[in-house]
Amino acid sequence: MLIIGAKGFAKEVLEIFQETGNIDNLAFYDDISPDIDRLMFDKFPILRNDTEAKAFFENNGNEFTLGIGNPHIRKKLSEKFDKLGGKLVSIISPSAILGSYDVQIGEGSNVLPNATFSNSTKIGKGTIVYYNVIITHDCIVGDFVELSPSATLLGHVQVGDYSQVGASAVILPKIKVGKNVTIGAGAVVTKDVPDNAIVTGVPAKIIKFKEPLIF
Secondary structure, eight states: OEEEBSSHHHHHHHHHHHHHTOOTTOEEEOSSOTTSOSEETTTEEEEOSHHHHHHHHHHHOSEEEEOOOOHHHHHHHHHHHHHTTOEEOOEEOTTSEEOSSSEEEOTTOEEOTTOEEOSSEEEOTTOEEOTTOEEOTTOEEOTTOEEOTTOEEOTTOEEOTTOEEOTTOEEOTTOEEOTTOEEOTTOEEOSOBOTTEEEETTTTEEEEEOOOOOO
16 A cells, blocks of 8 residues: 655554554655655655656555645645556544444545544545544535544534535534635534635634635
8 A cells, every 4th residue: 555645644544554454565655855764664665756656556556545634735646646557545444433324435535543423424535534523414525625633513514625624623513614615723613604715713704715726
């Protein structure tokens, strides 16, 4: 397995592999950080370019997962490594709690320890669900979303693609959050949030808008 990235979030992803005891033939990829060594923790190779990545896929299988936190960069890297012949896969901690019925997790998502999914919940492709996140019944989370530690989504919440929900934020039932939204840490969202908005506070209010995404 190839983990894309070799710094912060990649180390979080590594621990999921450690939990499962599945660390054989594991490597990282980082072509932008000249300050890091060729080995992670003196054990795991860090690949530096596309040629090395292709060779790794040929010799070890073509599965990869994303070890980068930023939703926009995750999207671009998923496309890059798909073109190199890779297959994006989800990595789910065995200590995450998943409902028994109608739980859907999109390819390439990372679900960290103690995240909780109720029944009838769905997350899209390439989404991050951090420690102690709670996703309650009938919630739908889009592609390449980041749910930070201890964020809580209450019943029937919808979160659009490329949005980021800050640590310990709470989104109240039936709220719709648009695409490319940033919700600040600790915010309590009581009203629908339009695309590209940044909201903070209790109750959450729009403080400004971001430029729309262009891919």
